Amino acid sequence: MSKTTRFLSALGRGYVVLLLAFLYLPIFIMGLMSFNASPFYQLPMKWSTTWYEALSQDDRLVGAALNSLQIAIITTVIASILGTAASLAFFRYNFKGKKVLQTLLLPPIAIPWLITGTAMLVFFYGVGIGRGLHAILLGHVALALPYVIIVVNARLQTFAPELEEAARSLGASQWQITRRITLPYIAPGVIAGGLFAFAVSFDQFVVSYFLATPGQTTLPVEIYAAIRKGFTPEINAVSTIIIVISMALMLFTARFYKFGGNG
Amino acid sequence: MASVEVKNISRSFGSFKALDNVSMYFEDGGFYALLGPSGSGKTTLLRMIAGFDYPDTGHIEMNGESVERVPLEKRNIGMVFQNYALFPNLSVFENVAFGLDVRGVAREETRNRVRKALELVQLGKLEDRKPHQLSGGQRQRVALARAIVINPRVLLLDEPLGALDKALRLDMQVELKRIQRETGITTVFVTHDQEEALTMADRIGLLKDGKLVEEGRPEEIYNRPKSLFAATFLGDANIFEGMSNERGITLASGETIAVAGEKPASGQTGCCAVRPERIRIVSGAQQELENVVEGRVERRLFAGNSTTLFVNHKERQIRVGVPNIGSLVPADGETVTLTWAAESTVPLARD
Numbered sequence: 001m002s003k004t005t006r007f008l009s010a011l012g013r014g015y016v017v018l019l020l021a022f023l024y025l026p027i028f029i030m031g032l033m034s035f036n037a038s039p040f041y042q043l044p045m046k047w048s049t050t051w052y053e054a055l056s057q058d059d060r061l062v063g064a065a066l067n068s069l070q071i072a073i074i075t076t077v078i079a080s081i082l083g084t085a086a087s088l089a090f091f092r093y094n095f096k097g098k099k100v101l102q103t104l105l106l107p108p109i110a111i112p113w114l115i116t117g118t119a120m121l122v123f124f125y126g127v128g129i130g131r132g133l134h135a136i137l138l139g140h141v142a143l144a145l146p147y148v149i150i151v152v153n154a155r156l157q158t159f160a161p162e163l164e165e166a167a168r169s170l171g172a173s174q175w176q177i178t179r180r181i182t183l184p185y186i187a188p189g190v191i192a193g194g195l196f197a198f199a200v201s202f203d204q205f206v207v208s209y210f211l212a213t214p215g216q217t218t219l220p221v222e223i224y225a226a227i228r229k230g231f232t233p234e235i236n237a238v239s240t241i242i243i244v245i246s247m248a249l250m251l252f253t254a255r256f257y258k259f260g261g262n263g
Numbered sequence: 264m265a266s267v268e269v270k271n272i273s274r275s276f277g278s279f280k281a282l283d284n285v286s287m288y289f290e291d292g293g294f295y296a297l298l299g300p301s302g303s304g305k306t307t308l309l310r311m312i313a314g315f316d317y318p319d320t321g322h323i324e325m326n327g328e329s330v331e332r333v334p335l336e337k338r339n340i341g342m343v344f345q346n347y348a349l350f351p352n353l354s355v356f357e358n359v360a361f362g363l364d365v366r367g368v369a370r371e372e373t374r375n376r377v378r379k380a381l382e383l384v385q386l387g388k389l390e391d392r393k394p395h396q397l398s399g400g401q402r403q404r405v406a407l408a409r410a411i412v413i414n415p416r417v418l419l420l421d422e423p424l425g426a427l428d429k430a431l432r433l434d435m436q437v438e439l440k441r442i443q444r445e446t447g448i449t450t451v452f453v454t455h456d457q458e459e460a461l462t463m464a465d466r467i468g469l470l471k472d473g474k475l476v477e478e479g480r481p482e483e484i485y486n487r488p489k490s491l492f493a494a495t496f497l498g499d500a501n502i503f504e505g506m507s508n509e510r511g512i513t514l515a516s517g518e519t520i521a522v523a524g525e526k527p528a529s530g531q532t533g534c535c536a537v538r539p540e541r542i543r544i545v546s547g548a549q550q551e552l553e554n555v556v557e558g559r560v561e562r563r564l565f566a567g568n569s570t571t572l573f574v575n576h577k578e579r580q581i582r583v584g585v586p587n588i589g590s591l592v593p594a595d596g597e598t599v600t601l602t603w604a605a606e607s608t609v610p611l612a613r614d
């Protein structure tokens with residue numbers, strides 16, 4: 001290695017370290033402070049689980065967290081099933097307007113959630129769906145669907161159509177082909193799409209905020225309400241729990257889907 | 264097992280005529296090649312026999328029974344795809360067993376039949392491997408076993424050896440022929456490689472632009488082609504064009520090429536072909552045949568088992584195949600006398 005290459009490689013490594021520090025340092029400090037007994041972030045730190053205990057006593061936060069978890073799981077299941085079915089239809093059949101439909105899947109991802117949320121509120125109010133957990137669930141499924149379809153579709157792009165043809169020639173029915181050949185192959189895509197759906201729902205604030213009713217709300221909305229009343233380190237505690245869950249999910253996905261980098 | 268007959272089949276994709284009134288009979292237990300350049304319709308025909316596609320007009324019969332409206336999964340055919348299409352998530356055993364599983368064959372019987380099929384293709388020891396752990400030749404054998412194990416009425420192969428390298432291809436040609444003979448399954452394969460068609464098939468159907476140009480045994484179609492296309496697509500041929508008369512065909516240069524067999528009516532334009540390997544180089548007292556021309560060796564192309572000489576004769580270049588049997592090959596620039604029999608000169612119909 002020449003001197004220049006060595007210098008550039010050191011520079012590159014330094015850059016990556018800085019980037020990761022920028023991403024993780026605030027999160028790390030928040031996690032640390034959730035274990036600090038002082039509500040005013042006094043140093044040196046005094047180790048304590050006070051805020052986690054306080055959190056477990058807080059029925060509103062715990063109730064909202066359970067709501068969030070429930071909605072995220074149901075959203076994941078519904079969006080994965082509907083999205084996978086839609087992807088398979090796009091893959092297998094040629095029908096009129098297919099290109100238009102496929103193209104129309106992309107804009108919802110780019111439209112700000114604030115606008116989608118407002119639109120949903122107006123629409124749900126107009127057609128009588130109204131607000132509440134059921135409306136939040138409906139909204140989350142709609143938000144998550146494009147992600148599932150795009151991810152599953154990407155996986156299907158590497159699936160050779162001859163495999164389905166071969167299975168058919170061997171006498172398999174459409175259902176046997178789907179269950180035994182196609183689904184096992186696209187399973188990593190479906191799981192990745194499902195995790196995306198989970199993340200979209202669990203982290204969702206804007207749309208949930210619009211569709212929530214005072215007693216019935218989700219965790220991000222409840223945290224926002226709590227912060228407005230005055231910040232307590234309980235929020236650090238609940239945020240830390242969410243981060244641990246989210247990161248575990250993402251690392252799990254990365255293993256399945258090989259996001260960035262190999263292996 | 265069954266005989267297959269396609270009758271007056273046509274199929275268009277938009278304004279493109281993929282198949283144009285094709286009829287062909289595939290005898291029970293026969294080994295057939297559909298040969299033609301890309302776009303000739305050979306794959307479309309194969310996919311139609313399989314049931315992936317339906318003809319616009321015409322009929323397909325198996326054992327005299329009309330099947331053109333029977334869906335693929337009910338036709339009971341064995342299909343081997345060009346890229347093998349092995350199921351990546353299943354083991355070799357599971358791949359071969361798939362067709363029996365979906366038919367609800369009992370576990371014990373499935374195991375016996377899969378084992379037998381794997382033995383037939385000499386892959387007995389690899390049943391637990393996944394497709395990605397196999398070599399190209401092994402994948403080919405798995406695909407074959409998977410297609411055969413269901414006792415198909417017809418075995419269809421799409422460019423079966425296209426993805427293999429040359430040495431393996433020769434092995435597989437012998438293997439395919441052996442397996443076909445042992446099972447006795449009516450087999451149709453598609454290829455663009457004339458050598459593959461000639462070595463493996465009992466009969467060849469030659470296609471061009473959606474039409475069946477010629478059909479016959481390999482020897483027939485190679486030695487006595489009826490059309491210009493068959494003469495030039497299957498192997499190499501020197502083509503002579505001119506006016507037809509009783510002796511043969513008189514060229515523009517005034518020479519007459521002696522032709523045996525049925526010629527176009529006298530006074531009409533016609534053409535004939537002679538294979539390079541049928542032309543001999545004579546010197547001195549050696550006996551000359553009906554056709555004799557002199558020329559100068561322009562260049563030579565060594566191909567291992569033979570050398571092709573490009574001999575200039577008047578305005579024309581004649582290709583001569585000299586087998587590599589240790590005899591002296593004329594040098595560049597040398598003047599040679601070429602001779603060939605009227606028997607070796609085949610009259611052709613114009614396309």
